[in-house]
Amino acid sequence: KNEVEQSPQNLTAQEGEFITINCSYSVGISALHWLQQHPGGGIVSLFMLSSGKKKHGRLIATINIQEKHSSLHITASHPRDSAVYICAVEFQGAQKLVFGQGTRLTINP
């Protein structure tokens, strides 16, 4: 079965802390997406990865294809980073996204 697991489900941290959110999947993929959803529902695509590592500002996404695992890191976290972060995977041959349950991140000032 094609599954996507995220951890942790909830994460609370203090401003400035280094944040790591993890995503594991069950079988081979074509691509993995990290999404950010703010209260109110709007979703923003942060990264799309098929290998290696990508960086945008304070956000870094990595993927290990052999271990079927990806991480999203936030450096120098800020209260405005508070949101739900969602991992979504396109399994090989599927051409559609399967989503993790999301990680609710709260950064306290």
Next chain:
Amino acid sequence: KAGVTQTPRYLIKTRGQQVTLSCSPISGHRSVSWYQQTPGQGLQFLFEYFSETQRNKGNFPGRFSGRQFSNSRSEMNVSTLELGDSALYLCASSLGVSGSTDTQYFGPGTRLTVL
């Protein structure tokens, strides 16, 4: 460039009714995907349209249908509404030209409540 727009933003219906939701993609995007988001099931893929053809479909009953017009605008329809259809319905557009998913640009969603 204008973003993805969805109408209406909020909708209240009763069981048994039907509903039509609309999505206007970013100009130049030919792919529109629809998703359902509920607290229990999270985000789930409904279907994807590309150049007026349904290209992919998720595991939803036939009550859920959609279409895409020649200007890439898309509609989804849910017939014989059930309480469990209450959800946030999101559409996302992309260029859609590659064999796998492109970066998707999401609309603000339509929140449907079924009473």
